Amino acid sequence: MALVNGSHPKEFILLGFADRPWLELPLFIVLLITYPLAMMGNIIIILVSRLDPRLHSPMYFFLTNLSFLDMCYTTSIVPQMLFNLGSSKKTISYMGCVVQLYFFHIMGGTECLLLALMSFDRYVAICRPLHYTLIMSQRLCILLVSTVWLCGITYAVSEATVTLQLPLCGRNTLDHLVCEIPVLIKTACGEKEANELTLSVVCIFVLAVPLCLILASYASIGRAVLNIKSSEGRKKAFGTCSSHLIVVFLFYGPAISMYLQPPSSITRDQPKFMALFYGVVTPTLNPFIYTLRNKDVKGALGNLARSIFSLK
Numbered sequence: 001m002a003l004v005n006g007s008h009p010k011e012f013i014l015l016g017f018a019d020r021p022w023l024e025l026p027l028f029i030v031l032l033i034t035y036p037l038a039m040m041g042n043i044i045i046i047l048v049s050r051l052d053p054r055l056h057s058p059m060y061f062f063l064t065n066l067s068f069l070d071m072c073y074t075t076s077i078v079p080q081m082l083f084n085l086g087s088s089k090k091t092i093s094y095m096g097c098v099v100q101l102y103f104f105h106i107m108g109g110t111e112c113l114l115l116a117l118m119s120f121d122r123y124v125a126i127c128r129p130l131h132y133t134l135i136m137s138q139r140l141c142i143l144l145v146s147t148v149w150l151c152g153i154t155y156a157v158s159e160a161t162v163t164l165q166l167p168l169c170g171r172n173t174l175d176h177l178v179c180e181i182p183v184l185i186k187t188a189c190g191e192k193e194a195n196e197l198t199l200s201v202v203c204i205f206v207l208a209v210p211l212c213l214i215l216a217s218y219a220s221i222g223r224a225v226l227n228i229k230s231s232e233g234r235k236k237a238f239g240t241c242s243s244h245l246i247v248v249f250l251f252y253g254p255a256i257s258m259y260l261q262p263p264s265s266i267t268r269d270q271p272k273f274m275a276l277f278y279g280v281v282t283p284t285l286n287p288f289i290y291t292l293r294n295k296d297v298k299g300a301l302g303n304l305a306r307s308i309f310s311l312k
Contacts, residue, residue: 008164009172011091014084016177016272018146027276034284035078041287042067044301052300058136059125062118063290065145066247069114070283073107076100077178077279085176101160104279105181108255110152110207115248116210117144119283123217126237127224137259155206159199159261166192176271178279182258183271203259211252236295243289250285254278 017023045067049060080100082092092100120260163181166188176183214285228234230300254277258270289293 006310008094011093011172012097012179013173014080014090014092014177014179015173015175016081016090018090024085028082031078031082031085031280034280035074035082038074038280038284039071040289042071042283045287045290045297048300048304051304054271055296055300058121058141059118060139061141062114062121062145066111066114066118067287069107069111070286072103073111074280074283076103076107077275081177092179098160098164100182101164101179101181101182101184102156104178105156105160106153108152108278109155110149111251111254112206112210113148113151114145115251116213116242117148118244119214119217119248122241123221126221126241153200155202159202162195162198163188166190166195175268176275178275178276180271200260207252207256207259211248211256212247239294241295246289247282250282251278262303 018028046064049055049064049067056198074282077100080092080096121136124135128135156274159181163184167190168187169189171187171189174183174187181199185192185199188195218241220239225234225241228237254274258274291301
């Protein structure tokens, strides 16, 4: 294997499901269908949130950011997956792997924190309704989202940079579909216990702490919803919050099972299925979860469709 400066390979071989070639064609077809769906669904969410004045609120501002994140998140891995699944060449250049590593983890880390921020928005809306517009001002929303992005970038850049310093000892084979931090740590040779510990500690702050804040927010929201006298008000609050909770569990469940355990204890196929789940399935389902369970978004979609047809 040719090395660049004797330190890293020119390319990585992504094994994926090479030991089960019968899986590759069905997976290729599924990705070929879900990727355009994910892109189209999230673009529609962004468009209706910006074009409909009734959706110019903090909740939809955060939802727009989530849709943009999902588009970047799935784009950082799916095109490479499609290329590898659709050809006999299962490689990615070293620089391509580095770029994918940074982008994938920037989007993932930012989404963890953004979901916690969205739960805080729902907490203020339901538990402090009279002060909602005062607390969740446009300036504060922009500041909070900027902070979330900055924290996500800081986490990804620092953790990915440290991981890339690990010696590979001539190995250029990754038993995965994408370049991901736990798999690179597992592939590296030599002393890597410090990297595993660092990853676990950092992920406690990026995954476990936001999840605890989300659950605490929804415990307070649950009590507040039960105290709402109007059945229509309870139904609306429950519909809005349940959509967000579904998204939270779809994203956090696989991410926690992947990142809050030592990379050395991760089973062979676990990273592949987890990456498919939180990198492909969740971004595809999110727009449908929010639109199918949200009357305001469905109304905005209807208005947009009617205005398009009337122009024609």
